[in-house]
Amino acid sequence: MTTMTIAKAINAGLRRSLEENPKSLLIGEDIGRLGGVYRITDGLQADFGADRVIDSPLAESGIIGTCIGMALRGYRPVAEIQFDGFVFPGYNQITTQLAKMRARSEGRLTVPVVIRIPYGGGIGSVEHHSESPEALFAHTAGLRIITPSNAQDAYWMTQQAIECDDPVIVFEPKRRYWLKGEVDTERPAGDPFQAQVVREGHQATIVAFGPMVPVALAAADAAEEDGYSIEVVDLRSISPIDFDTVVASVEKTGRLIVTHEAPTFGGIGGEIASRVSERAFLSLEAPVLRVGGFHMPYPVAKVEEDYLPDIDKLLEALDRLFTY
Amino acid sequence: MATSAEAAVAGEEQLLQLLDENGQRTEHARLAAYVEDVDAEALRGMYRDMALTRRFDVEATALQRQGQLALWVPCRGQEAAQIGSGLATRAGDYIFPTYREHGVAWTRQVDFAEMLRIFRGVSNGGWDPRENNFHMYTMVLAAQTLHATGYAMGINQDQRGWDAERRAADGDAVVAYFGDGASSEGDVHESMVFAASFDAPIVFFCQNNQWAISVPFEVQSKVPLASRAAGYGFEGLRVDGNDVLACLAATRYALDKARSGRGPVLIEAVTYRMSAHTTADDPTKYRLSTEEESWAPKDPLTRLETYLRQSGQADDAFFEQVAADADEMAAGVRAKAFTFPDPVLADSFNNVYAEAHPLIREESEWFRQYEAGFADNQTGGAR
Numbered sequence: 001m002t003t004m005t006i007a008k009a010i011n012a013g014l015r016r017s018l019e020e021n022p023k024s025l026l027i028g029e030d031i032g033r034l035g036g037v038y039r040i041t042d043g044l045q046a047d048f049g050a051d052r053v054i055d056s057p058l059a060e061s062g063i064i065g066t067c068i069g070m071a072l073r074g075y076r077p078v079a080e081i082q083f084d085g086f087v088f089p090g091y092n093q094i095t096t097q098l099a100k101m102r103a104r105s106e107g108r109l110t111v112p113v114v115i116r117i118p119y120g121g122g123i124g125s126v127e128h129h130s131e132s133p134e135a136l137f138a139h140t141a142g143l144r145i146i147t148p149s150n151a152q153d154a155y156w157m158t159q160q161a162i163e164c165d166d167p168v169i170v171f172e173p174k175r176r177y178w179l180k181g182e183v184d185t186e187r188p189a190g191d192p193f194q195a196q197v198v199r200e201g202h203q204a205t206i207v208a209f210g211p212m213v214p215v216a217l218a219a220a221d222a223a224e225e226d227g228y229s230i231e232v233v234d235l236r237s238i239s240p241i242d243f244d245t246v247v248a249s250v251e252k253t254g255r256l257i258v259t260h261e262a263p264t265f266g267g268i269g270g271e272i273a274s275r276v277s278e279r280a281f282l283s284l285e286a287p288v289l290r291v292g293g294f295h296m297p298y299p300v301a302k303v304e305e306d307y308l309p310d311i312d313k314l315l316e317a318l319d320r321l322f323t324y
Numbered sequence: 325m326a327t328s329a330e331a332a333v334a335g336e337e338q339l340l341q342l343l344d345e346n347g348q349r350t351e352h353a354r355l356a357a358y359v360e361d362v363d364a365e366a367l368r369g370m371y372r373d374m375a376l377t378r379r380f381d382v383e384a385t386a387l388q389r390q391g392q393l394a395l396w397v398p399c400r401g402q403e404a405a406q407i408g409s410g411l412a413t414r415a416g417d418y419i420f421p422t423y424r425e426h427g428v429a430w431t432r433q434v435d436f437a438e439m440l441r442i443f444r445g446v447s448n449g450g451w452d453p454r455e456n457n458f459h460m461y462t463m464v465l466a467a468q469t470l471h472a473t474g475y476a477m478g479i480n481q482d483q484r485g486w487d488a489e490r491r492a493a494d495g496d497a498v499v500a501y502f503g504d505g506a507s508s509e510g511d512v513h514e515s516m517v518f519a520a521s522f523d524a525p526i527v528f529f530c531q532n533n534q535w536a537i538s539v540p541f542e543v544q545s546k547v548p549l550a551s552r553a554a555g556y557g558f559e560g561l562r563v564d565g566n567d568v569l570a571c572l573a574a575t576r577y578a579l580d581k582a583r584s585g586r587g588p589v590l591i592e593a594v595t596y597r598m599s600a601h602t603t604a605d606d607p608t609k610y611r612l613s614t615e616e617e618s619w620a621p622k623d624p625l626t627r628l629e630t631y632l633r634q635s636g637q638a639d640d641a642f643f644e645q646v647a648a649d650a651d652e653m654a655a656g657v658r659a660k661a662f663t664f665p666d667p668v669l670a671d672s673f674n675n676v677y678a679e680a681h682p683l684i685r686e687e688s689e690w691f692r693q694y695e696a697g698f699a700d701n702q703t704g705g706a707r
Contacts (some may be wrong), residue, residue: 003357020586025481035497042440049486051481053523056521057514057516057517057518058516058522059514059517060512061470061510061511061514062470062473062514062515062517062518064470065467065469065470065471065473065474065511065515066470066471066473066477066512066518067474067514068471068472068474069470069471069472069475069476069477069478070474070475070477070478070481071474072459072471072474072475072478073418073475073479073481074478075481077474089510091465092467092511093467093470093511096464096467097462097464097471098482100448102675102676102677102678103535103672103674103675104448104449104460105452105453105460106447106448106449106675107447107674107675108449108453108454109453109454112678141366141676142677144677163679164676164679165679166677166679179329179548183447193682211347228666229435240681240682240683241683242682243682244682255538305491
């Protein structure tokens with residue numbers, strides 16, 4: 001066991017992939033000498049060379065599109081997008097090309113591209129630096145989307161994404177990059193597309209992912225002081241979603257809150273609420289509640305604390321949940 | 325007085341040419357060396373390829389008019405650009421077409437009938453791109469130019485030794501096809517930036533057929549497209565796209581340069597789309613018949629036929645035989661198109677992901693049971 005931050009864990013995961021798979025390579029803006037704007041790739045170009053840790057021109061469509069081409073030639077490229085709000089110039093390549101290449105070729109071609117995107121708010125930054133567009137990508141078949149919430153997952157899920165034959169988007173919770181945790185470099189984190197119960201409870205379930213997992217855990221702790229027993233499920237994978245784990249938890253607790261930073265309208269929470277109502281309707285003691293962002297562009301930094309789901313908003317939702 | 329840009333748009337800039345509009349062989353010191361091996365047999369082969377492509381195009385258009393294809397994308401008028409450039413490639417080269425490159429596909433041994441699968445609605449791909457290193461068609465304009473550049477960057481990686489097996493294939497190159505309309509897309513710009521930045525072994529082959537559906541070339545560019553290459557730091561060639569010899573020579577030259585590590589090349593093949601953009605289009609609404617008539621004498625097939633006849637390299641018997649072969653091919657294509665089995669939606673579930681996916685499994689199973697619920701269902705999904 002080693003203690004490291006999520007940022008360091010991703011760096012170590014990328015390093016191990018570069019060491020073990022000669023066909024893996026990294027490409028993105030400023031990821032070489034600078035080590036990325038968040039220093040996630042720090043030191044990798046020095047150790048693996050500019051041919052495998054490639055500083056690209058500033059062009060997101062170019063990064064994604066050339067990754068597709070390199071994958072067609074047999075490589076496993078890992079693209080870094082600097083910030084969530086900058087992925088959209090590459091959105092066309094991701095949704096019309098990367099996601100569909102396998103189906104278009106009737107299963108003949110695999111395109112194992114990984115796209116790493118720091119996402120989410122809470123960093124006090126400017127416009128386009130704090131968005132949560134996961135639902136936009138989850139709606140597109142052909143993509144896989146994962147999001148680690150701790151260092152152990154960050155280390156292993158990064159490597160597992162690179163090994164996957166499908167395109168994988170890894171949404172990295174940027175405001176948790178400096179969150180420390182234990183990493184077992186010998187024991188894989190299990191199936192990256194399965195959810196995990198990270199806190200046991202029996203009266204209500206909170207489903208969270210990425211940056212919201214620590215918030216959910218803190219809210220569960222606070223609720224416990226008021227006598228509530230709250231289970232927390234870390235979704236880990238946004239596409240596919242491990243509904244079996246979610247439903248099993250709801251069947252145990254009878255109540256469910258889904259929380260994410262993205263706006264609730266059209267979000268992942270709605271999908272989970274709907275599926276749970278289909279599969280576990282008779283287990284529900286209350287309607288499924290969602291705690292997320294408002295239907296507005298991500299607000300300016302001075303008011304983002306009011307926008308983001310936090311412990312108080314989760315506790316308020318729990319109060320409503322227990323009125324039924 | 326016209327500016328240089330206006331002159332260029334008006335087509336006054338000199339085109340690289342080896343066979344003029346009258347079917348006369350012209351000299352060009354730079355290009356001639358690249359067609360020295362082209363003898364009478366090769367020339368007749370090029371004519372035959374162009375004639376078959378045109379006949380296929382006519383047949384596919386007819387099939388669409390008869391309701392057998394959802395859509396067709398004609399290539400009439402662009403046969404020289406496609407056959408000439410396609411024949412310049414080697415087996416190890418990888419081609420990324422747009423969706424009109426039926427002649428290029430033919431030079432890569434893609435069966436004509438297979439190209440109809442997309443338009444008959446039985447496939448979104450149609451052929452196995454790995455068999456002949458000819459990629460699937462891409463409907464989103466210019467997207468494939470980035471894939472081509474990335475693929476070429478991968479070739480560079482191979483040569484650095486990351487793939488021992490492929491290192492032996494040293495010298496592979498890539499050709500990315502796109503049109504003048506696609507040249508306005510940002511992906512073309514980004515692909516050229518990346519190709520230049522990484523010295524990717526790629527040739528950008530733009531067929532400037534003068535029209536992006538209803539938008540004429542002068543609305544798309546104030547300068548010849550070939551001149552844009554200088555802005556990226558590599559060479560651009562402006563070639564008579566109706567001259568099959570010039571297209572062959574220019575592409576051979578460009579591929580030699582690209583595969584030897586001297587950077588990408590952009591070729592602008594100046595040609596003319598003699599028919600509609602697609603069978604859903606109506607060019608009479610946006611262009612004058614006089615324009616179409618002005619291009620008719622430049623027809624790439626007529627030009628080569630004239631040269632072959634006047635130089636005594638082909639006679640009536642040859643052209644009659646080609647026409648007969650073309651009709652036979654077209655009949656075969658038509659017959660084969662009718663044999664394509666209807667796809668089964670249930671199979672589509674298998675192609676979305678490479679690895680097991682629970683949502684796909686769930687929906688696939690639901691659909692299977694739903695289908696099984698119909699008493700008259702005998703086909704397992706192909707209702």
